[in-house]
Amino acid sequence: xxxxxxxxxxxxxxxxxxxxxxxxxxxxxxxxxxxxxxxxxxxxxxxxxxxxxxxxxxxxxxxxxxxxxxxxxxxxxxxxxxxxxxxxxxxxxxxxxxxxxxxxxxxxxxxxxxxxxxxxxxxxxxxxxxxxxxxx
Numbered sequence: 391x392x393x394x395x396x397x398x399x400x401x402x403x404x405x406x407x408x409x410x411x412x413x414x415x416x417x418x419x420x421x422x423x424x425x426x427x428x429x430x431x432x433x434x435x436x437x438x439x440x441x442x443x444x445x446x447x448x449x450x451x452x453x454x455x456x457x458x459x460x461x462x463x464x465x466x467x468x469x470x471x472x473x474x475x476x477x478x479x480x481x482x483x484x485x486x487x488x489x490x491x492x493x494x495x496x497x498x499x500x501x502x503x504x505x506x507x508x509x510x511x512x513x514x515x516x517x518x519x520x521x522x523x524x525x526x
Contacts, residue, residue: 424496425509430516431470432492438474438483447506448480449473452493473506475513482515492516 433454440448454468472495474480483491494514501509 420499421502422498425499428494428496430492430494431472433468433470433490435483435486435489435491436469437487438480440480442503445504447473447475447504448477448483449507450480450483450512452491470510471508472510472512473501473508475505475511479512479514483512486515486518489519491518 431452431454433452436451436453438448438450440446450472452470452472454470456468472493474483492515493512494516495510495512498509498511501507505511
């Protein structure tokens with residue numbers, strides 16, 4: 391007679407392995423594949439700061455021209471909060487604080503602690519008040 395409990399164990403292990411592989415694939419797509427291929431935002435660079443307890447990341451805020459309303463009759467400024475995962479780029483942005491800039495960024499489905507607090511990751515400066523730069 392054949393041992394049926396051994397075949398059940400093998401089937402359960404294969405199913406768990408497939409679920410694990412699927413889970414890793416979904417995690418990879420959700421956190422590492424950009425939602426939008428590329429986008430740009432322009433406005434006045436408010437600040438860039440280096441913060442974090444375990445993972446030190448660079449976080450910034452861009453104030454865009456115009457106003458938007460979250461509630462009927464209300465007004466607030468257009469603020470774009472972003473993260474920068476490149477230390478050299480973050481230091482260049484720190485020098486441009488208070489100036490008008492155009493930033494190129496990628497939008498991800500979710501944020502990762504070592505990449506930044508937001509799902510928007512700035513990867514280059516397209517132009518600033520000082521000069522125009524080439525995108526990578």
